[in-house]
Amino acid sequence: MSRVYSVGQVSKYIANLIDQDFLLGHVSVKGEISNCKYHSMGHIYFTLKDENGSMPCVMFKGNVSSGLTFTLQDGQAVIIDGSVKVYERDSRINLYARKIVMDGDGEGRLNLLYEKLKQKLYDEGLFDFEHKKPIPKHPKKVGIVTASTGAAIQDICNIAKRRNPYVELILYPAKVQGDGAAETIARGIRVLDKMGLDTIIVGRGGGSIEDLWAFNEEIVARAIFEADTPVISGTGHEVDNTIADYVADLRAPTPSAAAELAIPDIMTVLRQAESYRTTLNRLIRNRISLAGSRCRELEERLHRRGPEAKLRLQQLRLTQLSDRLHGSMRSKADRMRQRALLLTERLHGLSPTAKLKGGFGYLESGGSAVGSAENVKKGDTLDITLHDGVIRTEVQQVTLKHQDPLSVE
Numbered sequence: 001m002s003r004v005y006s007v008g009q010v011s012k013y014i015a016n017l018i019d020q021d022f023l024l025g026h027v028s029v030k031g032e033i034s035n036c037k038y039h040s041m042g043h044i045y046f047t048l049k050d051e052n053g054s055m056p057c058v059m060f061k062g063n064v065s066s067g068l069t070f071t072l073q074d075g076q077a078v079i080i081d082g083s084v085k086v087y088e089r090d091s092r093i094n095l096y097a098r099k100i101v102m103d104g105d106g107e108g109r110l111n112l113l114y115e116k117l118k119q120k121l122y123d124e125g126l127f128d129f130e131h132k133k134p135i136p137k138h139p140k141k142v143g144i145v146t147a148s149t150g151a152a153i154q155d156i157c158n159i160a161k162r163r164n165p166y167v168e169l170i171l172y173p174a175k176v177q178g179d180g181a182a183e184t185i186a187r188g189i190r191v192l193d194k195m196g197l198d199t200i201i202v203g204r205g206g207g208s209i210e211d212l213w214a215f216n217e218e219i220v221a222r223a224i225f226e227a228d229t230p231v232i233s234g235t236g237h238e239v240d241n242t243i244a245d246y247v248a249d250l251r252a253p254t255p256s257a258a259a260e261l262a263i264p265d266i267m268t269v270l271r272q273a274e275s276y277r278t279t280l281n282r283l284i285r286n287r288i289s290l291a292g293s294r295c296r297e298l299e300e301r302l303h304r305r306g307p308e309a310k311l312r313l314q315q316l317r318l319t320q321l322s323d324r325l326h327g328s329m330r331s332k333a334d335r336m337r338q339r340a341l342l343l344t345e346r347l348h349g350l351s352p353t354a355k356l357k358g359g360f361g362y363l364e365s366g367g368s369a370v371g372s373a374e375n376v377k378k379g380d381t382l383d384i385t386l387h388d389g390v391i392r393t394e395v396q397q398v399t400l401k402h403q404d405p406l407s408v409e
Contacts, residue, residue, distance in 0.1 A: 008088070015086035018093070023122060024084040026241050028115045029055070029095060030103055033076045044072055048080060048095060057082075059097040067099035077103040079111045098239070110209050114216050117243060121218070126225045126247050133230040133249045135261065138269070139198030141168045142262050143229070145188035148173035152205045152234075152255040159259040164266040170197065175214075176204040182217035189223040189231070199262045200227065202244060203234035203255045215242040224248055234258025361386045373400050 005013075018024055031048035038044055042061030047054050057080065059068065067081075081099040086092070101111065121127060142160070146152045148171065160169055172188035175181040185202065192200050202224065204212070214220065215235045224231045224247045233248035234255040245251040252258035362385040363370035370376055376398050384391040 007091075011086065011088045011091040014091065015088050018084060018086050021084075022127065023118070026081075027084060027095075028079055028081045028111045030079050030112065031055075031077075033072060033078060034074050036072050036074050038072075044068075044097075046072065046074075048078075055095050056092060057095040057097055059100065063098050067097065070102070072100065079103050081111065110213060110216075114209075114243070117216065117218055117221075118246065121221055121243065121247065126221060131225070135230050135232065135250055136198045137264060139167055139262065139264075141170060141195075141197045143170045143172065143192035143195065143197045143200040145172050145174050145185055145192065145200065145202045146204050146255065147176045150205060152203060155254075155256040156201065156259040159256055160263050163260065163263050164269075166266070167263050170195065177207070177211050177214060181214035182219050185214055186217075186219045186223035189220070189227055193227040193229045197229055200229050200231045201234060201255070201258045201262055202231055202248065203252070203258055204236070205255065206237035206240060212236050212240060212242055215244040217243070220244055221247045232258045232262050361391075373398055 029048060031050045031054075034047045034049055034054070036044065036046040042064060044059040044064060046057050046059075048057050049055070059072075059082075072078075078100050079102075080095060080097045081101075082095055082097040084093060084095055087094050125131070144153065144156060146156075153171065157169065160167055170192065172192055174184040174188045176185065189200060189202060202215075202220075204215070206212075209216075212235060215233070221243045224233070224244060230249045232250045232252055233242070233244045234252035234257055235242045235244055236254075238253035250261060252261050364383040364385065365376065365380055370382065376382065376395055378395050378398060380395045382393050382395060384393060
């Protein structure tokens with residue numbers, strides 16, 4: 001079973017389809033007024049009909065004051081300029097009038113010609129978006145097809161000077177109103193198109209439909225369509241729509257707006273370039289920092305694994321071994337020195353000289369040691385060696401143990 005939609009969804013879908021239709025957004029319809037009613041709020045509700053059908057219409061108060069110069073009544077033959085939309089609450093298609101003129105006058109005749117040519121060119125595909133060329137973002141040369149005098153060219157020059165004085169402007173002075181105007185405009189487009197420019201602006205200031213009619217001529221429309229150079233149309237005021245607007249690659253509401261669309265603000269470009277430069281510098285610094293960190297990491301790894309690192313490790317090990325050997329040798333030498341001191345003390349204790357201290361002495365007689373008192377007699381000369389010197393003495397008496405002392409007279 002297919003999906004089921006609500007009434008509101010279908011109504012909304014139909015409304016969107018009609019809103020997206022290019023022609024229905026700006027359409028002129030011819031017919032007869034019936035059921036005309038002026039609302040207390042100032043709006044006008046009526047029906048527009050002919051022999052083949054009828055259509056409900058609304059003209060809101062804001063458009064009445066600017067788009068209607070007479071009192072609307074039943075039976076009047078009129079041409080309505082407006083848009084076709086869906087009133088979603090009851091899914092009713094309405095014609096919303098922006099401007100109403102009596103059919104049969106000069107303006108009405110031009111509107112009929114306008115709608116006829118618009119439909120013809122639409123059927124041929126001259127309005128198709130697939131043919132629209134992109135507008136260059138950074139133009140160096142911009143061509144202008146407009147009158148050499150007047151507000152349009154002055155406004156374009158002023159805006160170009162303010163936004164980007166480096167863009168070269170090339171003017172083709174064209175007649176923009178009256179007999180022969182359409183031919184000069186078309187000729188200007190073709191001449192500038194051969195000059196290799198970046199963009200062409202076509203337009204003039206506001207006016208009536210008669211004043212703007214040159215931009216509704218087929219010759220101008222085809223010159224714009226056939227141009228290889230992108231064309232911006234800026235004709236009249238915001239509410240004006242010409243055939244040139246539909247065919248152009250880009251439509252601007254006024255000549256001044258066309259200049260702003262064609263010529264970018266150089267300060268914006270410079271700020272964007274500065275932003276790009278800052279971003280690029282930051283990216284470069286980050287890449288350099290990452291590369292430096294990687295380089296230092298590799299360098300450290302190389303030092304750890306390289307011959308110099310191994311040599312330093314061997315040197316460290318040799319130094320540690322040498323320190324241990326020196327320490328061991330010093331410890332052993334200290335022990336040997338201590339032992340030598342002990343042995344020296346012991347040897348010194350056993351030394352005869354050591355015994356000479358404390359009142360002891362060493363006796364010699366004639367260079368020989370005296371080992372017994374029996375070997376000495378009165379009158380002998382003895383040398384007594386003490387610890388700090390030698391005493392020579394003469395024996396006065398010799399007394400032997402267990403014997404009476406011997407006296408020698």
